[in-house]
Amino acid sequence: MLVSEQSSKTKVQSSGPLRVAILSPEAVPFAKVGGLADVSGALPKALHAEGLDSFLILPLYDQIDRSLLTGPFIEDLEVLWRGKRPRVSIWKSDAMEAPAYLIDAPYYFARGKIYGDNDDFERFAFFCRAAIALLKRLDGPPDVFHCNDWPCGFAAVEIRARRRQEEYFANTKILFSIHNIAYQGFFNPSDLWWLDFSAHTDDFMLKGAASALKAGIIASDALSTVSPRYAQEIQTPEQGYGLEWLMRARRDRLAGITNGVDYDIWNPETDPHIAANFSANDLSGKRLCKLDLLRRFGLPEEPERPIIAIISRLVAQKGYDLIRQAARGILDTGAFFIALGAGAKEYEDFLQSWHDTAPNRVGIYKGFAGEPLAHQIEAGADLFLMPSLYEPCGLNQMYSMRYGTVPIVRATGGLDDTVQQFDPATNQGTGFKFGPHTVAAMLEKIREALYFYKQREVWETIQRNGMTTDNSWSAAARKYIQLYQEISEH
Numbered sequence: 001m002l003v004s005e006q007s008s009k010t011k012v013q014s015s016g017p018l019r020v021a022i023l024s025p026e027a028v029p030f031a032k033v034g035g036l037a038d039v040s041g042a043l044p045k046a047l048h049a050e051g052l053d054s055f056l057i058l059p060l061y062d063q064i065d066r067s068l069l070t071g072p073f074i075e076d077l078e079v080l081w082r083g084k085r086p087r088v089s090i091w092k093s094d095a096m097e098a099p100a101y102l103i104d105a106p107y108y109f110a111r112g113k114i115y116g117d118n119d120d121f122e123r124f125a126f127f128c129r130a131a132i133a134l135l136k137r138l139d140g141p142p143d144v145f146h147c148n149d150w151p152c153g154f155a156a157v158e159i160r161a162r163r164r165q166e167e168y169f170a171n172t173k174i175l176f177s178i179h180n181i182a183y184q185g186f187f188n189p190s191d192l193w194w195l196d197f198s199a200h201t202d203d204f205m206l207k208g209a210a211s212a213l214k215a216g217i218i219a220s221d222a223l224s225t226v227s228p229r230y231a232q233e234i235q236t237p238e239q240g241y242g243l244e245w246l247m248r249a250r251r252d253r254l255a256g257i258t259n260g261v262d263y264d265i266w267n268p269e270t271d272p273h274i275a276a277n278f279s280a281n282d283l284s285g286k287r288l289c290k291l292d293l294l295r296r297f298g299l300p301e302e303p304e305r306p307i308i309a310i311i312s313r314l315v316a317q318k319g320y321d322l323i324r325q326a327a328r329g330i331l332d333t334g335a336f337f338i339a340l341g342a343g344a345k346e347y348e349d350f351l352q353s354w355h356d357t358a359p360n361r362v363g364i365y366k367g368f369a370g371e372p373l374a375h376q377i378e379a380g381a382d383l384f385l386m387p388s389l390y391e392p393c394g395l396n397q398m399y400s401m402r403y404g405t406v407p408i409v410r411a412t413g414g415l416d417d418t419v420q421q422f423d424p425a426t427n428q429g430t431g432f433k434f435g436p437h438t439v440a441a442m443l444e445k446i447r448e449a450l451y452f453y454k455q456r457e458v459w460e461t462i463q464r465n466g467m468t469t470d471n472s473w474s475a476a477a478r479k480y481i482q483l484y485q486e487i488s489e490h
């Protein structure tokens with residue numbers, strides 16, 4: 001597609017499908033730390049299915065499975081960086097239907113991990129600059145440049161600046177999606193000059209430091225976050241993490257679009273990772289999955305005893321302080337507890353000591369397990385606990401519902417939007433929700449859920465309510481498309 005001299009409105013209408021470049025630091029099936037990877041893998045595919053010309057750009061980390069890639073697609077991409085012009089190569093993948101381009105810069109991305117180094121800001125600033133250099137080598141400029149979370153903030157700032165100067169990007173609009181406003185991408189403002197962003201210092205400055213998130217939010221034409229409730233919450237001092245004023249100032253440009261579930265990957269009827277497939281019409285396979293799960297975690301094969309599970313990053317956001325305080329109370333309910341998690345050492349230590357004191361009741365896996373174990377837990381557990389302090393969207397509650405695993409969630413963000421409290425008077429509802437972030441409120445809800453767990457028919461109704469809820473990506477993709485169209489036409 002060539003850059004049009006006409007208005008962007010005419011261009012969008014006259015020159016074929018909307019072209020959307022999605023920039024993300026992680027994406028399934030390549031590299032994953034959390035839900036951003038699930039979303040960045042599913043959205044380009046869902047947009048592609050709706051007829052858009054969508055593609056993904058991400059770093060080529062050393063842990064990415066090379067058999068997913070072809071190339072090099074470009075061998076000598078010059079990136080203007082610190083006054084020099086280093087060359088990187090670009091690999092391509094068709095593993096997700098929409099094309100993915102991966103930036104091969106081993107100095108920055110062969111670190112054995114995705115995040116967590118002191119120079120993360122520099123690594124992702126480089127990624128952004130290389131991604132923009134790549135855009136100039138592809139078939140034409142994107143109509144929309146869709147940036148995700150703080151690592152892509154640099155790209156939003158750079159595109160805004162370059163479209164004023166370069167005809168190539170003149171009609172490229174920027175959407176910035178906030179998946180978690182608490183991760184603000186801080187670094188020392190004195191680094192702005194050599195990163196070539198000193199002209200934008202005011203946009204970056206937040207709490208006395210430079211924030212890639214804040215600059216990205218300011219530079220973008222429109223903003224989105226991953227649930228309507230979280231879109232409201234980040235406009236408050238409690239959840240805005242110091243950016244509530246900016247979210248309020250830009251609230252007319254802020255959309256809340258709930259993430260979907262990729263049912264090609266998360267579907268108990270076809271899931272290759274689980275002991276037996278099952279569906280809303282025939283739940284018998286779920287019992288086999290439960291036995292398999294108990295065996296995997298070395299727990300006694302007592303299929304009548306409920307399993308409460310959690311899969312999450314081990315961070316305060318996920319409510320691990322509540323779980324720690326409620327540990328004894330949870331076991332007093334008679335349930336098994338199975339936890340899969342990687343993250344803060346204090347929570348890993350807690351899980352280990354909990355397991356050590358009750359090895360027949362608590363099963364743990366510390367570390368990032370990859371996909372199969374997460375699927376086996378979703379399939380084999382009875383209840384899924386998400387006592388989050390805050391939760392922009394959350395995906396596991398939706399995966400759980402699909403697998404007949406009833407979620408118990410705190411009513412916050414996307415958890416509140418996607419889980420409907422069960423009402424025994426009407427038999428409506430997909431799970432259990434508590435409001436106050438307290439041990440008492442959480443234990444009360446767990447007991448309420450277990451009361452119904454013992455009534456098999458009622459329980460199967462709740463399971464089926466969840467299993468038949470449609471959280472597929474197509475509805476979310478259509479909302480993104482509407483947003484892309486709106487910004488492209490202005």
Ligand code: ADP
Nearest residue numbers: 034035312313341342367368369370394395396
């Ligand atoms: P967040 O993005 O805040 O971590 P989400 O609920 O959106 O939370 O997504 C978490 C994703 O990461 C899910 O796909 C979940 O199964 C996966 N996940 C989290 N921790 C682990 C782990 N230790 N091992 C495997 N998968 C994990």
Ligand code: GLC
Nearest residue numbers: 035036179226391392393394
């Ligand atoms: C973030 C949020 C999580 C959300 C995910 C994908 O990591 O913590 O709630 O589901 O992004 O949008």
